[in-house]
Amino acid sequence: MDIDQEYTRIKALFAGADEKQLALLDGEIMEAARIRVELDDMHKVVRKSGLIKIDPDNPQRQKELPVCRLLPKVRANYTNIIFKLSKALGINVDDEDLGMGDYE
Secondary structure, eight states, X not given: OOHHHHHHHHHHHTTTSOHHHHHXXXXXXXXXXXXXXXXXXXXXXXXXXXXXXXXXXXTTOEEEOHHHHHHHHHHHHHHHHHHHHHHHHTOOOOHHHHTOGGGO
16 A cells, blocks of 8 residues: 555545645645555564564563564554544544554
8 A cells, every 4th residue: 555545545534524624634644644554564574573583592582673662653643643633624433444453
């Protein structure tokens, strides 16, 4: 998924909202799209590398990978922006509409 596709998807969630409000919040919608694409990219990294590195000689020794700390922060930022947009535009967004099922 690219940023433009995600931008279009998010904007469609707010169909029926006031056009002036949508125009005012257009930058936030684009930022939410960028963050969502970042999340997708991070999950590709997680699928390849995992969240922690385990020492094969001593499984008790584990190292948290940087993506492990960053992922929850980026996820929270995305959710926060979407809910703020929802409140500002007066449109309720369900958890399913967020598209976050893959990240939980």
